[in-house]
Amino acid sequence: MRATVLVRPKQGILDPQGEAVEGSLRKLGFQVGAIRVGRVIDVELEAGDPDVARAEVERMCSELLANPLIESVEIRLEER
Amino acid sequence: MTELPVVAVVVFPGSNDDRDASWALGAVGADPVLVWHEETELPPKTGAVVLPGGFSYGDYLRSGAIASLSPAMGAVRRFAAAGGPVLGICNGFQILCEAGLLPGALRPNAQLEFVCRDARLRVENADTLFTRRCEEGQELVIPVKHGEGAWYADDGHFMQLGARGQIVLRYTEHVNGSLGNVAGVVNESGNVMGLMPHPEHAVDPLLGSADGGLLLAALLDAAAEHVLAAA
Numbered sequence: 224m225r226a227t228v229l230v231r232p233k234q235g236i237l238d239p240q241g242e243a244v245e246g247s248l249r250k251l252g253f254q255v256g257a258i259r260v261g262r263v264i265d266v267e268l269e270a271g272d273p274d275v276a277r278a279e280v281e282r283m284c285s286e287l288l289a290n291p292l293i294e295s296v297e298i299r300l301e302e303r
Numbered sequence: 304m305t306e307l308p309v310v311a312v313v314v315f316p317g318s319n320d321d322r323d324a325s326w327a328l329g330a331v332g333a334d335p336v337l338v339w340h341e342e343t344e345l346p347p348k349t350g351a352v353v354l355p356g357g358f359s360y361g362d363y364l365r366s367g368a369i370a371s372l373s374p375a376m377g378a379v380r381r382f383a384a385a386g387g388p389v390l391g392i393c394n395g396f397q398i399l400c401e402a403g404l405l406p407g408a409l410r411p412n413a414q415l416e417f418v419c420r421d422a423r424l425r426v427e428n429a430d431t432l433f434t435r436r437c438e439e440g441q442e443l444v445i446p447v448k449h450g451e452g453a454w455y456a457d458d459g460h461f462m463q464l465g466a467r468g469q470i471v472l473r474y475t476e477h478v479n480g481s482l483g484n485v486a487g488v489v490n491e492s493g494n495v496m497g498l499m500p501h502p503e504h505a506v507d508p509l510l511g512s513a514d515g516g517l518l519l520a521a522l523l524d525a526a527a528e529h530v531l532a533a534a
Contacts, residue, residue: 236455237480239415287372290365290401292408293455 224268224276229297230289231261273300307334308350308526315340315370320356327503331520340373350526351388354395366451367397388432388525389495396497405497407456413480419448423475424486428468431489432525433496436517443514445500452499453480
């Protein structure tokens with residue numbers, strides 16, 4: 224399986240990077256609301272079972288890929 | 304002559320204040336020993352550990368995240384669990400937070416700029432291993448130089464830390480958007496501290512301030528006590 228991990232700054236956490244991008248988009252003339260900047264991590268997995276794969280990626284997130292204090296995580300799984 | 308207390312300074316790929324920290328520790332009377340991050344043990348008779356500033360692993364993923372999993376951090380964890388004093392400076396503070404040895408997390412500065420200047424700090428708690436050469440309310444001038452120093456904890460946790468005296472140093476002004484202007488915190492058992500300012504850059508009045516020496520000298524006192532207690 225292949226997992227895509229979307230890591231975002233948690234709601235309510237200041238995201239200065241997002242604010243800077245928002246300001247620049249407005250300068251370009253785009254009418255935008257709040258912008259948040261996160262991170263995408265693609266993970267290739269040996270596991271073929273989606274439940275096993277998800278559990279493994281969840282562990283990866285809590286042990287390294289994200290800091291639960293300041294970041295939220297969304298995991299998407301697909302067949303390779 | 305009595306032996307100087309051994310202070311292990313852990314060097315990660317991308318650390319850049321390891322030598323400054325060693326020099327400053329030597330200047331206040333320690334025997335600093337550089338320890339490469341791949342080491343699994345600390346030197347014999349280590350009395351204290353310093354995690355220095357820098358950009359370990361290029362700040363990949365999150366500042367301090369990768370370094371927190373280094374083999375040497377296993378040894379630092381065991382040392383801390385045994386009551387050994389550990390001081391994390393700047394990137395060292397970030398590593399200790401990522402390792403779960405200190406509360407909170409460090410986020411990019413609110414102003415999105417690297418900040419590099421002298422900062423004025425207030426000692427909020429002088430009853431710690433690291434601040435006992437200071438007085439409560441005393442103001443210290445110690446330089447900061449970081450891009451990700453905005454310390455954060457959730458509201459409930461923040462209140463709890465304040466009540467327990469774990470907020471040790473605060474900036475007297477806005478520096479980086481840190482919650483409550485927090486500049487340094489200590490763990491619940493009081494033997495692990497992290498701070499964004501660099502005490503190793505403030506040990507000589509010729510360089511603008513010697514206030515950092517107060518913190519490093521206190522660390523040395525703690526190192527000597529730890530070695531005695533362990534003997």
